[in-house]
Amino acid sequence: MIMLSSTMLNLCPLAFSSRNYRVKMSSFVVQASAASLPPLPERRTVLGVGGVGVDILATVDTYPNPDDKIRSTSLKVQGGGNAGNALTCAARLGLNARLISKIADDAQGRGILEELQADSVDTSFLVVSKEGNSPFTYIIVDNETKTRTCIHTPGSPPMIPDDLSKSNLLAALDGVRILYSDVRLHETALVIAQQANRIGIPMLIDAEKKREGLDDLLNLTDYVVCSAKFPQAWTEAPSIPNALVCMLLKLPKLKFVIVTLGDDGCLMLERCIGEGVQSQQMEADSQYELLKQKRDTNKSIPTCISSNQLKLSAEGLGVVNGRFYLGTAEKIPPSELVDTTGAGDAFIGAVLYAICANMPPEKMLPFAAQVAAASCRALGARTGLPHRADPQLVPFLN
Template identity: 60%
Template sequence: MSSDHGLPIPENRIIVGFGGVGVDLLATVATFPKPDSKNRTTDFMVQGGGNTGNALTCAARLGLKPRIISKIANDPQGRALVEELEAEGIDTSFIVISKEGTTPFSYIIIDNQTKTRTCIFTEGYPKMIPEDLPRSSLLSALDGAKLAYFDVRMPETAVFIAHEAFIRKIPILVDVERPREGLYELLPLTDYLICSEKFPQAWTGASTIPRALVSIMVKLPRLKFVIVTLGKDGCIMLEQHTDESPLLEEVDIDSTLESLAKGKDHSTTMPTSIALDVTRYTAEGIGSVYGRLYIGTAKKIPESEIIDTTGAGDAFVGAILYAICANLDPRIMLSLASYVAAANCKALGARKGLPYRTEPYVASFAPRW
């Protein structure tokens, strides 16, 4: 692993991502418009978007060499999107370009008063199917990859690519916002899972998020960790361990997390993370998991500095992709990801505020060997 005055560059920094790309039309307004009214923008920008495009842009700025698989149309928006990705150092040679149709795009309205954003998404046409990707191209895209990432868009093709990555023993990270088509075929192949606050309970039916995390681990024994992002409240991570000790007592995960949350450091504006010793976490009626529980705080941003939360989750994912490739300690990984996500909220759009690996505070996360 090489380094300079920034985050260390992993020995293998090639990753491949499949999923959504598109064009974001971002309009900032003083207040969200009422029905049948007219409003003026206070700021406007057109920028590349899509979960996968955003996450890989973040990973590239932190030092990785992403390859992207997706589909766009041969229209001005699609061509501009490819140019933007290439300028970030992302290999776009595996993007399928349709001669006809439209590139995906989103209208995004940012409310300056409430600091919220509303997205109106229009799917691209035609959608990508497995037949769009020749086997030779797929094998080239996966060749030498350290990690494969999926945002669960275009599920039929996602599962097709994931099966090939699985066969080639490439670890798989999945980012999921809500239950989607194809998820049941994709998750059993997954090594790392990042999900939104609402997903764990929606997918498992568990009564609390901690119990849902145990349920996810029980259902998906292949998982190395699952992270649930909680916005301004930080994140929770359950990491699975295999070197189990028969002498450890079982502990209830709900009460453990409640105790762990009391240890949060609320005196600092910078993100922190704490962890408990490896033990067996149980959820009555669900099962138990042998592992370690982490809780991370979010970076505190003054209200006046928040510009746009678009893409904050994608930024978090991009930093996790880097951290896995760099073998960062999980506590450093969570703090780095939280900082990167927060930094992205200080600029308009999903990419403008993404930091680079050489920025001083980002560089401070480099391990001191």
């Protein structure tokens, strides 16, 4: 058993101040690389609704057995939560990020606000409760397997739609290019999504797993990024490619769905409308296998290959006009791989940027993979998140 004293939570404000070093170290890189970057998107305000919190990360040589007592090799306290992480990533990439969530007026909550504001995330729409506790998560990082185990404690009291007034809802959506939800705070997220849908603001959903309220949000969404297990769990399809076809069939508003596959990169299915779709019907599984055969396994940097626009069939489920894109992940040397916590959130933050910048999928997927890989080179979900002018991103932005 790993013993982490509850008093560690009271150290949050001090722990959060450590990011100042990262800001100073990155300033020179930003200045040196900015001249070679394309201009920022004109419409680049993203509104996120979902989880924020404090992450208490303990690294261990190997994951403990039941009733073990072991020592951590390092300890880090920093901001967390899917929405908080994804919007921090988006802000570092140059987007105007706004966040709707709920915290308590405690040491953890004040640390959460401080770190988000230091990364230029707009926290003016966060709800701060005078009582209760802010969310926090214990994370055990296994140095041997490079995996992490999370133990989450939700915030209290939970956020409800009445916490957000009509005037604040409209103000939060003003000028927004895209809405994002991690499906936490699902009742509030649904109210925001319904209003966004009425005024024509598209939405991206992080479908990490089946959650309460997810189906209602999926019916309103334009884009989905999901975990490897989600598509088959949600559709009961026999394979991932078939499941993605099924998702487009079940969700007529959906423009694309991306499933992240860890070391195997990602697979995206984009809906095709209009001319250019081949009349011949092709099996989704067969197209996926063909794409895998075309991968250049010798390249260490992220790449992307695509199918033609096809009539893609899923076994007994139906046919959709679409195009597959297979994105590869960066091959990170074992000596550089530190922690995968928040890699999916980093990927989503980059996808939000790509949508605002009107990136085609062939550019979006390698860019998002590179951002996610950068986050894996440091402990915690935010320490390694790159800024837009970091040299490793510049080739993917031009």
